[in-house]
Amino acid sequence: MTEPFGARLRQAMDERGPLCVGIDPHASLLSEWGLNDDVAGLERFSRTVVEALSDRVAVFKPQSAFFERFGSRGVAVLENTVQEARAAGALVLMDAKRGDIGSTMAAYAEAFLRKDSPLFSDALTVSPYLGYGSLSPAIALARESGAGLFVLALTSNPEGGEVQHAVRADGRNVGATMLAHLAAENTGEEPLGSFGAVVGATLGDLSTYDLDINGPLLAPGVGAQGATPADLPRVFGAAIRNVVPNVSRGVLRHGPDAGALRDSAERFADEIRSALPSA
Numbered sequence: 001m002t003e004p005f006g007a008r009l010r011q012a013m014d015e016r017g018p019l020c021v022g023i024d025p026h027a028s029l030l031s032e033w034g035l036n037d038d039v040a041g042l043e044r045f046s047r048t049v050v051e052a053l054s055d056r057v058a059v060f061k062p063q064s065a066f067f068e069r070f071g072s073r074g075v076a077v078l079e080n081t082v083q084e085a086r087a088a089g090a091l092v093l094m095d096a097k098r099g100d101i102g103s104t105m106a107a108y109a110e111a112f113l114r115k116d117s118p119l120f121s122d123a124l125t126v127s128p129y130l131g132y133g134s135l136s137p138a139i140a141l142a143r144e145s146g147a148g149l150f151v152l153a154l155t156s157n158p159e160g161g162e163v164q165h166a167v168r169a170d171g172r173n174v175g176a177t178m179l180a181h182l183a184a185e186n187t188g189e190e191p192l193g194s195f196g197a198v199v200g201a202t203l204g205d206l207s208t209y210d211l212d213i214n215g216p217l218l219a220p221g222v223g224a225q226g227a228t229p230a231d232l233p234r235v236f237g238a239a240i241r242n243v244v245p246n247v248s249r250g251v252l253r254h255g256p257d258a259g260a261l262r263d264s265a266e267r268f269a270d271e272i273r274s275a276l277p278s279a
């Protein structure tokens with residue numbers, strides 16, 4: 001029986017630090033790395049990142065869109081990337097941001113969260129904007145498989161506010177409602193629940209939100225989007241212990257040299273460590 005994702009993530013964060021490195025093979029990065037914008041370039045890029053960092057980062061977050069761009073052969077590279085990263089000891093958070101009516105959501109869940117699926121990942125990003133309840137099949141399958149979900153709550157992009165800050169009839173805004181759903185999902189789980197929220201590191205002071213969801217908080221926006229590890233305590237307050245900061249381009253732009261990728265990831269990891277309260 002696989003340990004629940006939350007427990008596996010807590011252990012990985014304790015052992016390796018909380019940094020999540022995104023595998024986002026932008027066409028511009030492939031070109032900067034001297035690779036062609038084709039399937040062979042995609043494969044070389046992804047393999048280089050996994051080989052350079054899989055013994056030290058807690059989590060990799062492959063961004064599915066950059067693989068889907070190449071059709072079925074790109075998806076085959078994504079399958080290999082996930083399997084190689086997991087075999088090398090890192091956790092894989094698939095960033096596919098799926099969300100649909102419940103019966104279709106069940107099929108998305110099978111694609112990423114059913115243990116014998118070729119794309120099986122330790123966790124998946126999902127969008128709750130067809131209603132949190134539409135995620136139920138994914139929550140059920142994640143529990144069965146020992147996997148996790150990261151639900152978009154307060155995203156890092158400036159456009160997110162028009163949906164996430166919208167105030168409901170009960171006076172609570174939509175983002176806060178998603179956090180409350182997740183807190184309920186994770187009730188009683190130790191050492192950490194498996195159902196995380198995505199909360200941008202770019203958002204400034206979030207002290208009006210209850211971030212204490214007993215689950216992980218994926219914090220994209222560090223690096224290329226302008227947030228720094230030093231911002232994290234101000235944004236997340238006491239919840240910082242459960243924050244998984246994601247850096248994609250901020251690390252990836254240092255490739256293709258494996259040593260330079262490692263140095264960059266170490267620098268982010270050090271800065272994050274310095275921002276955390278001493279244990």
Ligand SMILES: O=C(O)c1cc(=O)[nH]c(=O)n1[C@@H]1O[C@H](COP(=O)(O)O)[C@@H](O)[C@H]1O
Binds near residue numbers: 225248
């Ligand atoms: O779910 C995500 O990962 C995500 C949510 C969000 O609110 N903002 C956000 O940037 N992301 C993803 O995080 C990564 C950020 O990449 P960089 O800006 O290059 O570090 C991309 O893969 C985005 O798709």
